[in-house]
Amino acid sequence: MKLENDLLLRVARGEQVARPPVWLMRQAGRILPEYRALRASLSGFKELVETPALAAEVTLQPVDILGVDAAIIFSDILVIPEAMGLTYEMVEKRGPLFPQTIKTAADVDQLLSGEAAAAELRYVYDALAITKKNLAGRVPLIGFAGAPWTILAYMVEGSGSKTFSKARKLLYREPALAHLLLQKITDTTIAYLKQKVHHGADLIQLFDSWAGILSPAQYRTFAIPYLRQLVVALEPLVPVTVFAKDAWFAVPDLAELPCHVIGLDWTQDPREVRNRIGYGKALQGNLDPCQLYAEPAEIHRVTTEMLKAFGTQHIANLGHGVYPDTPLDGVRAFIGAVKAYRY
Amino acid sequence: MKLENDLLLRVARGEQVARPPVWLMRQAGRILPEYRALRASLSGFKELVETPALAAEVTLQPVDILGVDAAIIFSDILVIPEAMGLTYEMVEKRGPLFPQTIKTAADVDQLLSGEAAAAELRYVYDALAITKKNLAGRVPLIGFAGAPWTILAYMVEGSGSKTFSKARKLLYREPALAHLLLQKITDTTIAYLKQKVHHGADLIQLFDSWAGILSPAQYRTFAIPYLRQLVVALEPLVPVTVFAKDAWFAVPDLAELPCHVIGLDWTQDPREVRNRIGYGKALQGNLDPCQLYAEPAEIHRVTTEMLKAFGTQHIANLGHGVYPDTPLDGVRAFIGAVKAYRY
Numbered sequence: 001m002k003l004e005n006d007l008l009l010r011v012a013r014g015e016q017v018a019r020p021p022v023w024l025m026r027q028a029g030r031i032l033p034e035y036r037a038l039r040a041s042l043s044g045f046k047e048l049v050e051t052p053a054l055a056a057e058v059t060l061q062p063v064d065i066l067g068v069d070a071a072i073i074f075s076d077i078l079v080i081p082e083a084m085g086l087t088y089e090m091v092e093k094r095g096p097l098f099p100q101t102i103k104t105a106a107d108v109d110q111l112l113s114g115e116a117a118a119a120e121l122r123y124v125y126d127a128l129a130i131t132k133k134n135l136a137g138r139v140p141l142i143g144f145a146g147a148p149w150t151i152l153a154y155m156v157e158g159s160g161s162k163t164f165s166k167a168r169k170l171l172y173r174e175p176a177l178a179h180l181l182l183q184k185i186t187d188t189t190i191a192y193l194k195q196k197v198h199h200g201a202d203l204i205q206l207f208d209s210w211a212g213i214l215s216p217a218q219y220r221t222f223a224i225p226y227l228r229q230l231v232v233a234l235e236p237l238v239p240v241t242v243f244a245k246d247a248w249f250a251v252p253d254l255a256e257l258p259c260h261v262i263g264l265d266w267t268q269d270p271r272e273v274r275n276r277i278g279y280g281k282a283l284q285g286n287l288d289p290c291q292l293y294a295e296p297a298e299i300h301r302v303t304t305e306m307l308k309a310f311g312t313q314h315i316a317n318l319g320h321g322v323y324p325d326t327p328l329d330g331v332r333a334f335i336g337a338v339k340a341y342r343y
Numbered sequence: 344m345k346l347e348n349d350l351l352l353r354v355a356r357g358e359q360v361a362r363p364p365v366w367l368m369r370q371a372g373r374i375l376p377e378y379r380a381l382r383a384s385l386s387g388f389k390e391l392v393e394t395p396a397l398a399a400e401v402t403l404q405p406v407d408i409l410g411v412d413a414a415i416i417f418s419d420i421l422v423i424p425e426a427m428g429l430t431y432e433m434v435e436k437r438g439p440l441f442p443q444t445i446k447t448a449a450d451v452d453q454l455l456s457g458e459a460a461a462a463e464l465r466y467v468y469d470a471l472a473i474t475k476k477n478l479a480g481r482v483p484l485i486g487f488a489g490a491p492w493t494i495l496a497y498m499v500e501g502s503g504s505k506t507f508s509k510a511r512k513l514l515y516r517e518p519a520l521a522h523l524l525l526q527k528i529t530d531t532t533i534a535y536l537k538q539k540v541h542h543g544a545d546l547i548q549l550f551d552s553w554a555g556i557l558s559p560a561q562y563r564t565f566a567i568p569y570l571r572q573l574v575v576a577l578e579p580l581v582p583v584t585v586f587a588k589d590a591w592f593a594v595p596d597l598a599e600l601p602c603h604v605i606g607l608d609w610t611q612d613p614r615e616v617r618n619r620i621g622y623g624k625a626l627q628g629n630l631d632p633c634q635l636y637a638e639p640a641e642i643h644r645v646t647t648e649m650l651k652a653f654g655t656q657h658i659a660n661l662g663h664g665v666y667p668d669t670p671l672d673g674v675r676a677f678i679g680a681v682k683a684y685r686y
Contacts, residue, residue, distance in 0.1 A: 162503070165666050168633040212589070215609045215631045215662075246555070248591055249610050266558045267592050288558045290511040319558075323508050 001137045008070045008140045009202055011282050011315055012239035012260045020307060020314045021069035022338035023142070024331065026321030027062040028074045031331060034061050045090040049076050052126035059131045063139055066335055070140050070203075073128055073196070077146030077207055081155045083120035084111040084188055088154075101158040101166075105177055113184035118191035125199040132200030143201030145193055147208035147244070148185040148226035149219075152178065155185075164213050171214075171222055178222060186226045190233045197237045204234050205241040205263070212246020219244075224253050231259045241284055245320065251276060266319030270309040283310060286319035292330035299330055303337035312343055344480045351413045351483045352545055354625050354658055355582035355603045363650060363657045364412035365681035366485075367674065369664030370405040371417045374674060377404050388433040392419050395469035402474045406482055409678055413483050413546075416471055416539070420489030420550055424498045426463035427454045427531055431497075444501040444509075448520055456527035461534035468542040475543030486544030488536055490551035490587070491528040491569035492562075495521065498528075507556050514557075514565055521565060529569045533576045540580045547577050548584040548606070555589020562587075567596050574602045584627055588663065594619060609662030613652040626653060629662035635673035642673055646680035655686055 003009070007021035029035055035058050039048060048054050055074045063071050078088045078096055089097045102108060112120070132141055146154075154160075156167040171178050193204050211223060223244070231240050235258055243263030244250050254262050255277035264273060264285035273283060287306055292299060307316065316338040322331065346352070350364035372378055378401050382391060391397050398417045406414050421431045421439055432440045445451060455463070475484055489497075497503075499510040514521050536547050554566060566587070574583050578601055586606030587593050597605050598620035607616060607628035616626060630649055635642060650659065659681040665674065 160505070162505075163632075163663075163666065165633055165668075168631070169636040172633055172637045212610065216612060218631070246589070249612070267555065269559060269592070288511070288561070289506075290508055290515055293512040294515045320506075323506065325508075 003137050003140060003202075005069055005139045008142075008315060009239065011313060012203060012241070014260070014282070014313065016312070018343060019341045020310070020316045020338055022316040022335050023068040023070040023072065024062070024318055024322045024334075025072075027066065027068055028058045028072065029322070030324035031322055031326050031328065032061050032065060034065065045076075048074070049079065050123050052123050052130055055123075055127035056130035056134060059127070059141075060134055063135065066331060067339075068139070068335060070142050071131060071135060072142040072144065072205070073124070073131060073201070075124055075127070075144070077144070077151065077209075078154060079121055079124060080117075080145060080151055080185065080188055080192060083117040083192070084113060084184065086111075086155055095160045096154065098154065098158040102155045102181060105180075108177060108181050108184065111181075111184055112188075114187040115191040117188040118195055121192055121195070124192075125195050128196055128199040128201060140202035141200050142203050142205055143193060143196035144205040144207060145189045147206045147211070147223065147242075148182045148189065148230075149214065149223040150208050150210045151185045151189070152181055153210045155181070164210055168213065168218075171218055175221075182222060182226050186229050190230060193230070193234055194237070197234070201238060203239050203241065203261075205243060206230060208242070208244040208247065211244035211250065212248075214247075216249040219247060219250050220253060224250070224257075227254075228257055231257050235259065243284070255281065261315060263317070264319065268319075270306070270311075270314075274311065279313060282313045282315055284315040284317050286317070287334065289318045289320050289323050289326065292318075292322065292326045292334055294330065296329055296333035299333040300337040303334050304341060307338065307341050346480050346483060346545075348412055348482045351485075351658060352582065354656060355546060355584070357603070357625070357656065359655070361686060362684045363653070363659040363681055365659040365678050366411040366413040366415065367405070367661055367665045367677075368415075370409065370411055371401045371415065372665070373667035374665055374669050374671065375404050375408060377408065388419075391417070392422065393466050395466050395473055398466075398470035399473035399477060402470070402484075403477055406478065409674060410682075411482070411678060413485050414474060414478060415485040415487065415548070416467070416474060416544070418467055418470070418487070420487070420494065420552075421497060422464055422467060423460075423488060423494055423528065423531055423535060426460040426535070427456060427527065429454075429498055438503045439497065441497065441501040445498045445524060448523075451520060451524050451527065454524075454527055455531075457530040458534040460531040461538055464535055464538070467535075468538050471539055471542040471544060483545035484543050485546050485548055486536060486539035487548040487550060488532045490549045490554070490566065490585075491525045491532065491573075492557065492566040493551050493553045494528045494532070495524055496553045498524070507553055511556065511561075514561055518564075525565060525569050529572050533573060536573070536577055537580070540577070544581060546582050546584065546604075548586060549573060551585070551587040551590065554587035554593065555591075557590075559592040562590060562593050563596060567593070567600075570597075571600055574600050578602065586627070598624065604658060606660070607662065611662075613649070613657075617654065622656060625656045625658055627658040627660050629660070630677065632661045632663050632666050632669065635661075635665065635669045635677055637673065639672055639676035642676040643680040646677050647684060650681065650684050
């Protein structure tokens with residue numbers, strides 16, 4: 001189906017456009033009253049993730065209500081460990097929790113991987129298919145997954161953590177086992193994302209949420225090679241965005257990946273990054289999510305400044321997921337400023 | 344009293360030495376069985392912080408047991424908000440918690456500040472005096488405080504946080520109030536640190552633990568000016584180290600402060616930083632604390648590599664506080680590698 005608004009894909013592919021496309025990480029979520037109403041009627045977060053019609057419904061909400069230039073399928077990066085055999089719980093106000101974690105080679109051996117694991121995630125593919133149908137070509141649909149290092153971090157640590165010291169300890173003490181696990185995660189994620197594309201994803205974003213906790217040397221050893229496998233497998237199908245949060249040191253390595261888009265967090269200066277990596281790839285980001293707490297006029301001003309700093313080949317977004325208590329007026333001011341902008 | 348081992352101070356002041364001095368952030372703490380034994384006999388963390396003889400005892404433990412080149416007074420950065428009027432609790436396995444937080448101008452008005460607040464911290468000064476006496480000139484004694492932005496972050500947020508979005512919201516919504524609070528914190532911290540020097544601190548380290556969560560522009564506005572006030576007030580007395588964790592973007596700004604030492608976390612490349620800022624200041628850091636989980640021979644190898652990368656004007660340390668479950672053999676391998684090194 002031809003898209004009515006394909007700004008996102010044209011910028012990802014390096015085409016010239018009149019203004020940047022805009023969407024927000026976590027746009028389908030607690031910022032919208034319509035989401036909170038639906039969520040309150042359910043048993044929990046996982047019911048929403050695992051019920052295709054509901055996941056599709058909340059995926060469409062920001063397109064209908066906020067007028068963003070892309071939808072991103074409502075899901076969670078932790079469906080991958082679960083498909084591999086590690087169930088997770090989502091604990092209210094605390095985040096994800098894995099009752100069982102990976103400790104030994106036997107634990108890694110027992111994990112399902114590749115297409116067999118990806119086949120467990122039928123509900124995600126169904127959600128994509130429903131979303132795609134109901135979008136009716138209005139805007140592109142983004143699919144996503146966690147980067148292999150970030151998924152390993154949760155599988156070994158068992159929850160969020162300030163230091164992820166258990167996960168990082170594995171890299172230092174049992175590097176061979178870490179590589180084995182990363183390869184299984186990568187194989188599963190490739191099979192999963194190919195299915196996502198098959199069911200309607202027009203672009204894939206890889207979230208390396210815990211990238212910034214590794215040293216540059218560790219990141220080159222344990223993260224980049226698996227990101228490369230993913231990008232090489234997917235880029236023949238759709239454009240890929242790599243977002244390695246807080247990994248400012250990895251930008252030159254990311255720039256050498258054959259992906260089309262690099263996501264930036266709000267600590268990065270768009271002009272400096274562009275000077276460093278040249279004009280081959282689109283950049284996505286990077287307003288501080290806290291900026292949306294300011295007055296709308298101020299948000300308009302700083303968003304416009306940001307757009308100027310990025311120049312062309314830019315996908316406007318925040319530098320991280322939108323915070324749940326962000327005022328809708330702030331979100332609208334951000335989106336409005338991008339849509340009013342012209343190169 | 345003349346120091347037997349003044350390596351740390353000589354390097355901070357730019358003198359030539361045969362090898363780098365070595366100490367570890369959080370060296371007085373749970374890595375030592377002697378600390379854990381003492382801690383287990385007490386009602387809680389705060390009893391240890393607030394009892395001068397006990398704080399002095401654990402301060403000396405790593406000097407006696409590990410042979411580090413400096414002692415750092417056992418205390419907590421949150422004694423400052425408490426002295427200003429906000430009591431904190433230390434919740435086992437969860438970290439600090441403030442039952443009351445700063446929300447309004449009236450809350451800021453009510454805070455004690457400057458010398459009056461610093462006078463509340465008699466127990467810290469007594470701990471320094473006892474430590475200084477019992478050190479008997481063996482090694483220098485380091486005093487410390489949180490940087491103003493980090494202290495504000497706790498006072499507004501009320502606890503640790505992945506995003507510190509309440510604290511950052513204040514910067515965007517009520518910048519004038521944020522500046523007022525930062526100034527009160529700064530005034531108190533200056534008075535406090537002068538007392539610490541008066542009671543025996545030979546060097547002061549400022550910990551900006553949550554530096555990396557601010558955008559570069561926010562850091563320049565809300566952090567650097569207050570760090571500058573602190574450094575300007577203290578440098579006539581003792582050398583100052585500024586450690587702004589995760590604030591890789593701020594290195595050029597930190598390099599312009601009139602301090603003697605800059606601390607680096609493990610994401611930074613020592614050679615790149617040195618190339619960028621030249622040879623005016625000593626650099627401190629920056630081994631990944633997780634590296635100490637590796638085998639001693641491997642720790643020796645990578646520590647030596649790190650020392651080569653830093654070259655001279657270097658104070659060897661980790662890139663963050665040592666993790667509580669680090670094997671003592673790993674800690675000893677790190678210290679041993681530095682002590683065996685010669686320029």
